[in-house]
Amino acid sequence: MKHIFVRLDRCTGCRECELACAVEHSASKELLTAIFETPPPRKRLYVESGDGRSVPILCRHCDDAPCLAACLSGAIYRDRAREGVVVQRADKCIGCWTCIMVCPYGVIGRRLDGGRWVAAKCDRCPDRAIPACVEACPTKALVYAEPEEWARMARRTVATTLAGQEG
Amino acid sequence: MRHLIIGNGAAGNAAAHAIRRRDPSSEITIVSDEPHAAYYRPLLPYLLHDAPEGRHLFRDSLHLPRDVTVQLGARVQAVVPDEGRIDLDDGRVLAYDRLLIATGASPSLPPIDGVPGPGSFVLRTLDDAVTLKASMAAAGPSSRAVIVGGGRIGTKVALGLRHLGMAVTIVEMLQWIVPQQLDAAAAEIFQEALQSQGIEMIFGRTVRAVRRQDGRVRGVILDDGLELAADLVVMATGVRPNAEIARTAGLATRRGILVNRFLQTSHPHIYAAGDVVETTDIVTGEPIVSGTWTNAVFMGEVAGENMAGGSREYPGAWGLLNAVELAGIPVISAGLVHPPLEGYDVRMRRRERAYRKLVFRGGTLVGFILVGEVEGAGVYTAIIRERVDISPWKEALVEKSTCAPFVRTLRRFPEVYAA
Numbered sequence: 001m002k003h004i005f006v007r008l009d010r011c012t013g014c015r016e017c018e019l020a021c022a023v024e025h026s027a028s029k030e031l032l033t034a035i036f037e038t039p040p041p042r043k044r045l046y047v048e049s050g051d052g053r054s055v056p057i058l059c060r061h062c063d064d065a066p067c068l069a070a071c072l073s074g075a076i077y078r079d080r081a082r083e084g085v086v087v088q089r090a091d092k093c094i095g096c097w098t099c100i101m102v103c104p105y106g107v108i109g110r111r112l113d114g115g116r117w118v119a120a121k122c123d124r125c126p127d128r129a130i131p132a133c134v135e136a137c138p139t140k141a142l143v144y145a146e147p148e149e150w151a152r153m154a155r156r157t158v159a160t161t162l163a164g165q166e167g
Numbered sequence: 168m169r170h171l172i173i174g175n176g177a178a179g180n181a182a183a184h185a186i187r188r189r190d191p192s193s194e195i196t197i198v199s200d201e202p203h204a205a206y207y208r209p210l211l212p213y214l215l216h217d218a219p220e221g222r223h224l225f226r227d228s229l230h231l232p233r234d235v236t237v238q239l240g241a242r243v244q245a246v247v248p249d250e251g252r253i254d255l256d257d258g259r260v261l262a263y264d265r266l267l268i269a270t271g272a273s274p275s276l277p278p279i280d281g282v283p284g285p286g287s288f289v290l291r292t293l294d295d296a297v298t299l300k301a302s303m304a305a306a307g308p309s310s311r312a313v314i315v316g317g318g319r320i321g322t323k324v325a326l327g328l329r330h331l332g333m334a335v336t337i338v339e340m341l342q343w344i345v346p347q348q349l350d351a352a353a354a355e356i357f358q359e360a361l362q363s364q365g366i367e368m369i370f371g372r373t374v375r376a377v378r379r380q381d382g383r384v385r386g387v388i389l390d391d392g393l394e395l396a397a398d399l400v401v402m403a404t405g406v407r408p409n410a411e412i413a414r415t416a417g418l419a420t421r422r423g424i425l426v427n428r429f430l431q432t433s434h435p436h437i438y439a440a441g442d443v444v445e446t447t448d449i450v451t452g453e454p455i456v457s458g459t460w461t462n463a464v465f466m467g468e469v470a471g472e473n474m475a476g477g478s479r480e481y482p483g484a485w486g487l488l489n490a491v492e493l494a495g496i497p498v499i500s501a502g503l504v505h506p507p508l509e510g511y512d513v514r515m516r517r518r519e520r521a522y523r524k525l526v527f528r529g530g531t532l533v534g535f536i537l538v539g540e541v542e543g544a545g546v547y548t549a550i551i552r553e554r555v556d557i558s559p560w561k562e563a564l565v566e567k568s569t570c571a572p573f574v575r576t577l578r579r580f581p582e583v584y585a586a
Contacts, residue, residue: 006584050563050571057574060583066545069181069468070461072209073223074230094210094220097490097541098461101499104549106568109542110497117492154585 001083004058004134005150010141011047013054018043020136024125039112044122045133046107056142058133059107059122061086067099067108067121076121085124093118168193170474171253171261173243173412174269175199176208177460178441181467182267182474183232189475195235196261198253200242203293205231209460212323214296215303216330224293243270246416248434265436265474268413268424269467272406272442272458279315279402281377286384287400290320302399308332310398313387315374317344321403322357322493325366328401336367336395338374338387348489348500352515353522353538360494374400406458408443421445423456428480430470438474440466449483449552450502450533457484482552487534490544496520499544502534502551514565525565530558543568 317339343354423445521539
C-alpha cells in the first residue's frame with residue numbers, strides 16, 4: 001500500500017498542500033469558487049512551522065488505527081477495495097470526537113456537513129490517482145510511494161551524500 | 168486454539184478482532200447474556216429522544232469480527248478454570264483453550280429508600296433504554312424527571328428528556344456537573360448551556376428517598392429534607408464491575424478482576440478486559456476500575472492479541488479519557504485534571520466559550536481539558552501516554568497541540584520523514 005512520505009529538507013512551509021487538500025474536498029473542486037463556499041472546505045493535513053523550518057503532518061492510515069478502533073458509531077472503517085485506507089462515512093459520524101481524542105498525530109479535525117459537525121479526516125483522495133497534496137507540492141517534498149520504494153530512495157540519498165563527502 | 172469470550176461489548180468485540188488479525192482460522196465464540204446483536208453502548212441516550220444518532224446503534228458488517236459464533240441470551244453460570252470450560256444457565260457446557268472475561272459492569276445504586284422500584288430507572292443496556300422510553304411515553308411530555316447523578320450519562324439523559332419537553336432536574340453529589348471529567352471553570356461553560364435549555368441542577372446534595380403514592384413516583388426527598396416533585400427517577404450514579412463470575416471461579420479480584428500487564432488473570436489461560444477489570448491508572452499508577460468505552464476497546468485489543476499468542480503489554484487504563492459534545496460544545500479531557508496542589512504545574516487559557524487547561528508534572532504532561540477548541544487533542548493523549556519530556560514547549564503546547572520543533576522530536580515519526 002502506498003503512503004505519503006516527507007522529505008523535510010524540501011518543505012518550505014508554503015502550504016500549497018493544505019490548499020490543494022481543501023480544494024479537493026470542496027464542492028466545486030476549483031480554487032476560485034471553493035474559497036467562497038459555505039461551509040468553507042476543510043484541509044485534512046497540517047503544516048507546522050517554527051524555528052525557520054516546517055513539518056507537514058499527515059494521516060498515516062495506521063495498521064492499528066486508534067481512530068477506527070475507538071469510533072463510537074462505526075463511521076470510520078478500513079476500505080479493503082482501496083488497499084486498506086482508513087476512511088470515514090460522514091452520514092454515520094455522530095460528532096462525538098472520540099477519534100480526535102485518540103489520534104496521536106492530531107490530524108483529525110471538525111467540519112460542517114449538511115449542517116452537522118462531523119470529523120474531517122484524510123481519505124487519500126478517492127477521486128484521484130495521486131493525492132492532491134502530493135501533486136500540489138512545488139518542491140516534491142511529499143512523496144507518494146510504496147514503503148520499499150521510499151526506503152530505497154532514502155538509502156540512495158544517504159549513499160550519495162556519503163559518496164559526495166568522500167569526494 | 169478455541170477462544171471463548173464472555174461479553175459482546177467494546178472489549179469482547181475488540182478482542183475478537185485482534186484474535187482474527189493474528190489468527191485467521193482459530194475458533195472464536197462470543198457468549199452474551201443480552202438478546203441483542205452487538206451495539207455501541209454510548210449511543211443509548213440518543214434512543215430516548217429518537218435522535219438520528221441512534222440509527223447507528225448496532226455494529227454493521229464492517230465492524231463485526233469475522234467468522235465468530237455468537238451465542239446471544241446465554242448467561243454464564245460458572246467458569247471452571249481447571250477444566251477449561253464454562254457452564255451456561257441453560258445447561259450447555261462450552262470448552263475453551265483461552266477465555267476472555269469481558270462481562271462489563273452494572274449500575275451501582277446508592278442506598279435510597281424506594282430504589283429500585285416502579286418509576287425508577289437505570290440506563291446501561293438496550294433493554295434499559297427501551298423500558299425507560301416506554302415509561303416516558305406513558306408518563307407524557309408534561310411530566311417531571313429527576314436525574315440522580317450529573318455525570319456523563321446523567322447529563323446526556325437530562326438533555327434527551329428535556330428535548331422531549333419534560334421538566335428535568337439533575338441532583339449531583341459533587342459541586343459541578345460531570346465532575347470527573349471537568350473542573351469548575353469548564354463545568355461553568357456547560358452549566359450555562361444546560362440552564363439556558365431549562366435544565367435545573369442541584370449540587371452538593373444526595374437523594375435520600377423516593378416517595379410514591381398509589382404505586383407511582385410523586386417525588387424525591389433530598390438529604391436536607393427538601394422534596395422535589397417527580398414522576399420518574401433516572402439513576403445515573405456509576406457502575407460496578409460484574410466480577411462475581413471470576414470471584415466464584417477463584418480468580419483474584421478486588422473491586423474488579425485483577426490482571427497483570429498482559430491482561431491475564433490469576434489463571435494463565437484466562438484474560439479479562441473492559442469495565443470488569445481493575446487495572447492501574449496510566450498516569451498515576453493507582454489501581455482503578457475504568458468504566459469507559461475507549462479504555463475497554465484498547466484493553467480488548469491487547470487481551471485478544473495475547474490470547475492469540477502475542478505478548479503486548481497494556482500500559483494502564485485512563486482514569487479519565489473522554490470526548491463528548493454537550494449542548495453544542497465539544498469537550499475532551501484526559502489524564503489527571505484535578506491535580507494535588509503541590510508538585511504540578513497547571514496552565515490555563517480562558518476565552519469566551521473556549522477553555523484549555525494543561526497539567527504538567529515536571530517536564531511531562533499528565534492531564535488536559537479542552538473545551539470548544541478540541542482539534543489535536545490526541546497529540547496530548549499520546550504525549551501523556553509516552554511520557555515525553557516537553558519542557559521547552561510547555562507554553563507553546565498550551566496554545567496548540569503541535570508545533571514544529573516539538574513534532575520533529577517525536578520518536579514515532581522517523582519512518583515517515585527523511586532528513
